[in-house]
Amino acid sequence: MTTVLVTGAAGYVGRHVVTALLERGVAVRAVVRPGSRSDVDPRADVVALDVLAPDADLDALLPDPVDAVVHLAWQDGFNHQAPSHVARLSDHYRLLTALVDRGVPRVAILGTMHEVGYWEGAIDEHTPTDPRSLYGVAKDALRRATLLGLADRAEVQWLRCFYITGDDRRNQSIFTRLLEAADRGQREFPFTSGVNRYDFIDVADLGRQIAVVVTTPGVTGVVNCCSGDPRSLGEMVEDFIARHDLGITLQYGAFPDRPYDSPGVWGDATRIHEILAADAR
Incomplete structure (x- = not known):
């Protein structure tokens, strides 16, 4: 049976990745911070460990060989200007290097469209990066470092995600x-023009995409985990209000559109669609 180690398994994305892997018949070793176990699918083998700590006992994660690692653990992921993103960059690289040194043949790492910075149109695997936040800077640096430093000894998959929705009590989005x-009891909500278009993907769908990619041998490099279907923010918010029967009216134009927000940016989904289609066959 295939075994996958998942770090950050109790996080917003991690819980859905764990369940998606289990649904594929994969044995999951789910790594969580101490005290986070209740958030993880009970079918997983849960290990409580701060994997980014310099003295973390990584051998405890690998009592038996694993076929792949999905690295999702990340501090302050919703605060894009937190200094911890850059301060802990070396901890991520040290962890991934140590896992490859211990014989892990495939590592999949969660990336972000924020590596690219300001962009108009589709983002593909070759789009140049120019991050504008500490979060984007750190993710982009880790992408470059792992593809340069580890790809000769393991299959490195960089899972670039876009605007994640769903399970909305657990994120810090507009939803x-x-x-x-x-x-x-608020009945009006101040809003922008809502015309900007983004690539939205439900977190459960994202989990399923990641589960397919990490269990597919031979897939390396950047993979956009996305819908490839840009929708306006206003349309998404109006749909959300209606589906949840919130009884809220948007006050369009209460906030100006920010000059650093792209009028339209989305993922080129060609590669992920090819991987999903091959898996379905």
Whole structure:
């Protein structure tokens, strides 16, 4: 049976990746921070360990060989200007190097469209990167380092994700704020023009895409985990309000559109669609 080690398994994306892997018949060794176990699918083998700590006992993660690692653990992921992104960069590289040194043949690492920075149009595997946040800088540096430093000894998969929705009580998106506003009885919500178009993907769908990629031998480099279907923010928010019966009216134009937000950016889904189609066959 295929065995996959998942770090950050109790996180927003991690819980869905664990379940998607289990649904594929994969044995999952789920690594969580101490105290986070209740958030993980009970079918997984849960290990509590701070994998980024310099003294982490990584041998405890590998009592038996694993076929792949999905590295999702990341501090302050919702705060894109947190200094911890850059401060902990070497911890991520040290962890991944140590796992490859111990014989792990495939490592898949969660990336982000924020590596690219400002861009208009589709982002593909070769789009140049120019990150504008500490989060994007750190992710881009880790992508470059792992593809340069580890790809000669393991299959390195860089899973670039886009705008993640779903399970909205657990993220810090506009959809979270809408739910919180409804909880307060708020009936109007200040908003931008809502015309900007983005690539939205439900977190459960993202988990399934990641599960397929990490269990597919021979896939290396950047893979856009996305829908490839840009939709306007206003359309998505209006749909969300209606589906959840929030009774909220958007105040369009209450906030100006930010000059650093692209009018339209999305993932080129060609490669992920090819991988999913091959898996279905």
